[in-house]
Amino acid sequence: MSAPILTLRNVSYIVRGARLLGPLNLTLSSTGITCILGPNGAGKSLFLQLAHGMLNPDSGQILWDGAPAAQTRQSRGFVFQSTPVLRRSVRANLAFSLAARLSPRKGRAALVDQALNAARLQSQAQQPAAALSGGERQRLALAQAMVAQPRAILLDEPGASLDPASRRALEDMVRQAADTGTKVIMATHDLAAARRLADDVVVFVNGAVAAQGPAAEFFTAEHPAAVADYMEGRL
């Protein structure tokens, strides 16, 4: 494997004395789509937020391309399961993402147009973002994460509250993003989608990594009991 993009060393996260995550030791490859699987409460969201840098671990190190996560937050995008939007137009929301990353004003319009195309939201560009449907909102959120051309994006169950058609549209965008070379790390419950998208898989159970490996092998191999229980819906 070429140099890993993300490295976690002995990372733990503790809330009121309870160790919710860790100690984790993990590396992820620098290209492709990594799907994070696991039952609710396993620590997937926590892991994503720690990896992004919006949360700080109580112990251990998180490194992106060798640099501490907290220092390089600007180069990563994040998509929540449901994203708040600014009370402005769709276009303004995208422009906001660029402004937040202090992207130079001159090139912004072009980047926004590009993002609108990728999200297939051109016709709604001037409408209030609050008027978008659930699926369109998530496409907007993904477009916002992508508009500044980040090194990596992290998604926390982005399609969980969408209907199948919207979910597929979102998937297409995710694949497009990965095709441009952006590292994608996505937590999901949708095993079918994971099968379709993932290049490699990490399974979290009870705050620890229960399994990790290339997707092709993962979906055909035998699993330890805990992982199997999850996959078959017994957890």
Added chain:
Amino acid sequence: MDAMATAFGMLIGFDPTLWSVIGLSLRVSLSAVLIATLIGAPLGAILATRRFVGRQALIVVSGAFMALPPVVVGLAVYLLLSRAGPLGSLGLLFTPSAMIVAQTLLILPIITALTRQAVAPVYRDYSGLFKAHDVAPMMALRITLWDARFGVATALLAGFGRAISEVGAVQIVGGNIAGVTRVMTTTIALETSKGNLELALALGMVLILLALLINLAIIGLGRIGQRFEEARL
């Protein structure tokens, strides 16, 4: 009925006394709103968006002070500005400046508390977004304030309403001096105390009309402002 006709006749006929009284009322109250906004709006926004020691106490205090009786504020400012008081050497008593000071203090709690109330829900919605995009605090504040602008405008209108309608504070610190510190409300109080009730009532309606016009103007501005929805980010 006669008095009503008299009052409106004075209004339309540009009776100089009445118009100078109206002019002073507007000058004093609008100035108070301006200064109280410069202090109170950022304060309210900070209370809505940051955590710091004493924040809860400040919120409680600003809420409680919304109910300050104007006459009490006037008394306090009089004691401050009186020659026998600490700021007496400024010589502000019985001038419009003293009235502006009193009204500013009176409406500062309202503007602070209502700005906070307008900004807090917007900020709550946005904080996840700001975290995810790693937005600098100043930019976050600016964006939040702009998107909360209608609520903030309501706060300012509430402050103006309280200022233009109060009589207790300006009476004491202004002295209701004819041609110098006499405003609409003190004129109404004076006419009432002289027993000219109808005239007082008619003047009261003029005051309400004024307040209505100002409210309409603000709302109109708001409509125009809607076109400029996307502030420079």
Added chain:
Amino acid sequence: MRLLALLIALCAAPLAAQERLVLGATTTTENSGLLGFILPQFSAETGIRVDVVALGTRQVLAMAANGDLDVVIVHHRPSEDTFMAAGDGDARFDLMFNDFVIIGPSDDPAQVATANTPAQAFARIGAVGAKFVSRGDESGTHLRELSLWQAAGLTPDGRWYSEVGSGMGASLNIAAALSTYILSDRSTWLSFSNRADLTLLYEGGPELRNTYALITVSAARHPHINARAAHLFAQWMTGPAGQAAIANYRLNDETLFCPITPQAGQQQGKTCAAGQN
């Protein structure tokens, strides 16, 4: 802090650069229109603008004791004496006088109209328990009313006696609405139009004489006051010009105030005649 003061000053807009004299006057003096008539004459002669702050006698003297006023016109001798004794006043001048009158319902249940003295009138009101409205605001009028109760030998108390804490006009309104007795100064009564059933029942006599005094505030005690203008004002008001102006002020063709210095050839209204007993 300085920026704030600058902002306030800008908003307030500077008043014309005219010399300013701050006069504290009782509400009866101001509301009668006398000052509106006289002061422009003074300003025209001297170029000094007089700003009138109209309050009750006690409040005027309290503010003057704080040094917030340059000169006062009040009408309660005991309070004036206290003020002078405390060293807050520079000089006191008798300025003018008018009188108080006892007003009441036209059927006069307490037979005030036939009383021999004001004190007797009050005693009759108290004895019968006839309804009475008091200003209750420690104004000059109220304080005179209290001294009349004292002279009558009783403390007014009970449901017939209402303290309304209001100015003269407002108090008269209440008296008219409830058909009660009330002590009023003549000038307010003359200009009061909402009389309903009320009528003037008793007038005259030294006990009802209402003397107004002009007091200049002590510059020794309060160095920043406009002493020069205050003295000019006192001289003018007590001098021929001011005294004539007072005599010339009429409302509804009646003289409301009588100058201390009798003006020759002046039509003597009831006010001046009553006072000169």
